[in-house]
Amino acid sequence: MYDTFQEYLDRKIQLNNDEKELIRSVSILKKLRKKQYLLQEGDVWKYHAFITRGCMRTYAVDDKGVEHIIYFGIENWWIGDRESLLSQTPSRLNIDAIEDSEVILFTDPNFEMICSKVPAFRDMVHTIISKSLNVNQNRVLSSISKTAEEKYLEFIQKYADFAVRIPQAMIASYLGIKPETLSRIRNAIARR
Amino acid sequence: MYDTFQEYLDRKIQLNNDEKELIRSVSILKKLRKKQYLLQEGDVWKYHAFITRGCMRTYAVDDKGVEHIIYFGIENWWIGDRESLLSQTPSRLNIDAIEDSEVILFTDPNFEMICSKVPAFRDMVHTIISKSLNVNQNRVLSSISKTAEEKYLEFIQKYADFAVRIPQAMIASYLGIKPETLSRIRNAIARR
DNA sequence: TAATTCGCTTGATATAGATCAATTTATTTA
DNA sequence: TAAATAAATTGATCTATATCAAGCGAATTA
Numbered sequence: 001m002y003d004t005f006q007e008y009l010d011r012k013i014q015l016n017n018d019e020k021e022l023i024r025s026v027s028i029l030k031k032l033r034k035k036q037y038l039l040q041e042g043d044v045w046k047y048h049a050f051i052t053r054g055c056m057r058t059y060a061v062d063d064k065g066v067e068h069i070i071y072f073g074i075e076n077w078w079i080g081d082r083e084s085l086l087s088q089t090p091s092r093l094n095i096d097a098i099e100d101s102e103v104i105l106f107t108d109p110n111f112e113m114i115c116s117k118v119p120a121f122r123d124m125v126h127t128i129i130s131k132s133l134n135v136n137q138n139r140v141l142s143s144i145s146k147t148a149e150e151k152y153l154e155f156i157q158k159y160a161d162f163a164v165r166i167p168q169a170m171i172a173s174y175l176g177i178k179p180e181t182l183s184r185i186r187n188a189i190a191r192r
Numbered sequence: 193m194y195d196t197f198q199e200y201l202d203r204k205i206q207l208n209n210d211e212k213e214l215i216r217s218v219s220i221l222k223k224l225r226k227k228q229y230l231l232q233e234g235d236v237w238k239y240h241a242f243i244t245r246g247c248m249r250t251y252a253v254d255d256k257g258v259e260h261i262i263y264f265g266i267e268n269w270w271i272g273d274r275e276s277l278l279s280q281t282p283s284r285l286n287i288d289a290i291e292d293s294e295v296i297l298f299t300d301p302n303f304e305m306i307c308s309k310v311p312a313f314r315d316m317v318h319t320i321i322s323k324s325l326n327v328n329q330n331r332v333l334s335s336i337s338k339t340a341e342e343k344y345l346e347f348i349q350k351y352a353d354f355a356v357r358i359p360q361a362m363i364a365s366y367l368g369i370k371p372e373t374l375s376r377i378r379n380a381i382a383r384r
Numbered sequence: 385t386a387a388t389t390c391g392c393t394t395g396a397t398a399t400a401g402a403t404c405a406a407t408t409t410a411t412t413t414a
Numbered sequence: 415t416a417a418a419t420a421a422a423t424t425g426a427t428c429t430a431t432a433t434c435a436a437g438c439g440a441a442t443t444a
Contacts, residue, residue, distance in 0.1 A: 140328060
């Protein structure tokens with residue numbers, strides 16, 4: 001299970017054995033069953049989490065009880081609530097497993113310790129956050145400029161690898177449309 | 193003009209005189225008239241830009257020629273296209289001045305140099321990017337979960353300080369709704 | 385100061401997507 | 415493997431927002 005993460009690191013940066021061991025020594029392995037929460041609204045998020053297996057989502061629930069998914073993550077993706085972590089305030093978000101999953105957790109102090117002792121790791125993290133910002137900006141642009149169908153086509157093209165693993169209703173939620181609408185859109189696409 | 197930036201730095205971090213001078217020595221001051229471009233679609237963005245005066249916007253133009261504003265910036269905000277900068281590819285975005293404005297530019301190499309020589313500066317930058325990611329995630333959430341009116345109310349509440357400086361049609365563009373719709377929404381709010 | 389342009393409003397109508405309800409199909413669970 | 419539950423489809427109707435067009439007032443420009 002840790003192998004997945006080690007391979008990820010090896011692909012991204014070069015580390016000596018001491019550094020590898022330092023990182024490994026503070027990692028916390030956690031298994032999640034389908035539907036199990038990793039973070040529940042109201043709790044304060046304390047970690048940096050890396051998914052080694054499975055599929056997860058981050059979502060908010062509005063006052064009408066409707067879920068709005070803002071993020072999907074699979075193997076080799078990070079997941080968490082940086083806002084809650086940064087401000088140490090109760091999260092407005094939920095994170096749970098769409099499939100049985102495995103994650104590696106680092107407490108924030110340990111994560112910061114790694115960042116300070118392993119510059120390459122710190123740089124990698126900053127690159128990830130920076131790219132993540134780009135992704136989110138593009139998503140904002142799509143959401144204000146595209147039709148429901150365009151958003152869906154962009155989604156399955158961009159996330160072809162895991163789009164098939166996610167229930168349609170969840171994709172609809174992520175796109176900000178209703179499941180019925182997505183069903184009709186797919187139907188319309190299929191019949192041409 | 194540089195004072196605004198120096199005061200910003202003083203508010204955020206503690207620097208000795210050498211560090212301050214280092215940063216100042218590589219800053220490029222630039223004035224922009226209303227409507228003047230700082231970045232035009234197709235060009236590669238090369239800088240890190242800080243606004244010391246005025247009001248600016250970042251937007252994309254779709255295939256129908258419609259502008260979609262993804263970002264507003266005023267005094268003490270950073271602006272740019274990190275995606276183009278990072279990948280050194282032509283930008284899909286335009287940045288221009290809504291009011292006569294002044295910006296401070298740092299070339300990417302100089303900016304990186306500052307980051308490496310002044311850790312406090314580097315940390316500040318990472319904090320900004322991290323918070324910016326939060327802001328964008330929240331914006332995604334609003335855009336998939338709120339009505340046009342809710343989005344507008346959130347906008348003027350969140351950006352009360354500069355919302356008044358921005359033409360209504362641009363606010364509509366930022367929210368992903370039509371100017372006519374925003375006009376009607378404001379009307380409806382006013383008459384109750 | 386008249387003319388022009390721009391930003392905003394208002395009205396009439398159209399439409400994408402939502403809602404509600406009933407089935408059908410697929411997936412879990414007993 | 416049957417029963418139960420959840421996910422997806424389909425139809426009818428509704429509604430928020432878009433579109434198109436005209437008009438108005440304020441700000442710029444001639």
